[in-house]
Amino acid sequence: MKMEARDAYLKQAMSQFIDVENREVSVAALHDQQLYELELENIFAKAWLMIGHDSEIPNTGDYVVRLMGEDQVIVARAADGQVHVSLNVCPHRAMHVCLADSGNARVHKCIYHGWAFRPDGSFIGAPVEREQMHGNIKTKEQLGLKKARVQVYGGLIFATWNHDGPDLEEWLGDMKFYFDMLFDRTDKGLEVLGPPQRLTIDANWKTAGEQSACDGFHTLTLHGSVIDIGAMGGESDTEHESAPAMYGINLSGNGHSLRCIPADTSWSLAHGKGDLTPEQRLEAFPPPGITTELLPELKKNMSAEQLHVLAKAPPVVGGMFPNMNILFIYSPLRDGTLGAALVLHTIMPKGPHHFEWTTYYFAERGTPDHVKEMMRAAATHGTGTSGIIEQDDSDTWPHMTEAARGVIGRTETLKYQAILGENRPADWPDKAKVYEGFGKDDAQWEWWLAYHKLMTASA
């Protein structure tokens, strides 16, 4: 689409799809092909996207192939020890250079005509060097794989095609203060427990995207069954108790969000411990994923303000705009102890009516192996493909998308009109937008505002 036509379309589309005043989004936005193409350009080629973790590619030459929007990229550790992200498209004639989804290679050689590339994406040469089969119009420097901009934060690998845009720190803004409490809190950091689960959901990516921004409300009904069985078992400390805990603190900034839930509203063990000092509370209930052994490290790495948040109401679920979902939740383990499930999802679009849902499981590196295995089992049981919580989520998104196919259905709107409003408690850090109370639509609406802003950034 021509630049002017595109911008004109976007202006018109954004006002047609998003009613800022009434906090409504047209259901048509879950269906429109033209809008989708522009999302690929304005969101997925502009945003910082989480595409993997440092611990997946520990050695030189290790690589995984991942998606950024609909583009495949090679995420590799090069000889310089750094992570490089290169488009998996041969500059010669567009063959995919990497055909496996992970492995180790010092040289990535295209199987079509044999052009070869280093893990950092640079061009080595074409076969029959003396015949100079890459021609003499472009230099070897010009013929490398297209490179994305990369930043590694807390081991998470972020990449973007926006070479001139904000750096990751600015992109995360005030929310980084809170994300540090999940991703950057121990000396050795997190590690993945294996390659991720991947599956296809017949739904528009935004259905899962907007939900990740603190839709706490749906847990009461959609996840009612897991609440019910928790009650039936006569155990109040099931992993699901943390889901329905509706009173807490929601945080939002730049479209990113987190939901902080105090341990004493969701765990009977913590009931009546409201009179503990923050220090004592932290000892009694370290945040999900932090074992007693790791507590000293946590205290060393976090500021006093951050420790206060962790003691009062640790962040447990949320999202990073545009397409990452976070669940760092308490969960009972096989041995009967209270442990955690540390889960990240990415939501990668595959056309307006499909997305690929990728699920990563983590543990702090300093966790004993047998605990990691129990955390992996707990995470698999609750979340991802067979998770008894999340299998219900994957049931709703296709229905919403199908609703958008009807010419009348798509005139309906998604509504974000339950407003709590910013109301930061006096003892809470003055960082990001803070909503204390029964979790409402505030953070989810902020997700749409971030979407609106990025979509119209060039318009």
Add this chain to the structure above:
Amino acid sequence: MSLTVAIQTLTREDERREEVPYGSPVYNSVVGFLIKEARFLDHRQFKQWGDILAEDLEYKAPVRITRRVQGFDDEFGTIGHFDDDYNSMMVRLTRLTTTSNAWSEDPASRTRRFVTNVSVWETENPDEYEVLNYLFLTRNRAESKDYKQLSAERYDRLRMTANGFQLARRSILVDQVVLGMPNFAIFL
């Protein structure tokens, strides 16, 4: 980190014991068990299915990875689509059988499990058999005209008890790297 890979539920090919001949009484009773199990699951007889699970159950479905042919042995990850034991399986069954809001399977999928290519081996334990079998599953839901399909190889360990066979271990090796169905709210 050295987490176990779920595929290691079957003895390596060169270490396997005697293969149970096709058509022998043991072979037939194994096939009969697999048919009965598929019937329980296709008909949502979860109580009956729960009864044929051993209490030391390991039930896994490792994620698949696309490797170059040279790395073919290395095709499965330590994370699974299932990572269950008996207790966690009972929680799944309780949710399905005792609640009225397990939405991912309400309305329920219409499933057919076609189980074929059954191979049976004796093990170090006279009451236990290793069973390799193929599963083809069709899943239809609501008014969808299309089927979600899945093919897999299952590595099972069956144990003979006073009440017949029980499933002690299952490792499901799904043929897809990226699953085509939105969840495993069903059992494989």
